Amino acid sequence: MLRMSDLLERLRERGWRLTAQRRVVAEVLDGDHVHLTADEVHARAAERLPEISRATVYNTLRELVHRGEVLEVSTDGRAKRYDPNAHRPHHHLLCARCGSIRDVHPTGDPLANLPAAQSFGFTVLEAEVTYRGICPDCAA
Amino acid sequence: MLRMSDLLERLRERGWRLTAQRRVVAEVLDGDHVHLTADEVHARAAERLPEISRATVYNTLRELVHRGEVLEVSTDGRAKRYDPNAHRPHHHLLCARCGSIRDVHPTGDPLANLPAAQSFGFTVLEAEVTYRGICPDCAA
DNA sequence: ATAGATGCAAATGTTTTGCACAGCA
């Protein structure tokens, strides 16, 4: 059963101009626990569409992030990773050794832990928790 | 009353080779709510010691981070910022517009919110919360 | 037809590195 990814379907509905390049980027990003760097996205996209350029991948990722369809995950100095699981809120578990990432769903709302008195006049919009540790592969 | 910064004092005790360059880097980083980029550290250090090189600043910062004396704070794509307040645990409030940072001390232990069942085999070492919002300056 | 996406290559910004020299312990 051929099914267009949820991502593509949603984008098409919102009048996103669909091109071959954008299609493969969206396809490459489909799935759970997918956290690729821009360069990895480009490499995988190029397997199916050899002429796709890095610039287009970067542009497309930037736009997907802007539209709230993909999450940009900072990884302590390493290249950013892109997470298609943007529709359900979650946090990240980052391997301090190899940089690999897993999605996690902690209990409780971290925002609730910041007393207003500590906001320094900021309008606080969101809280993101990064758990750091050593992944099973690196521990072995 | 002339007082050597706590940072310098601690480093000297641990046999850190003290040079003019390292001294100004440590001095520039002294204080609360200090979150400078490597380049800002270099600029301020160069005011007092014009011949200091960027490489030395980067090397020094890297070593301070390694020794646990300075915290490296990721800032969503912008240049990393360095936080001398590493001896007391805290989290960060980041302005999504201008990238400025404040230290905050939320209530509760975020680590406690990650059930073991969600650790994916990781040995989880720490949890860091990044609050994102708009700072008073940017809101004005 | 046309607004907008693409590819290429060059520019940008950040951080690291190689190597000869200099300076702290």
Add this chain to the structure above:
DNA sequence: TGCTGTGCAAAACATTTGCATCTAT
């Protein structure tokens, strides 16, 4: 004096941008 830090410049990455060309709508 000897190890180690420093400066310089170049390299290494990650990402963005300008511009001519192409294409989905």
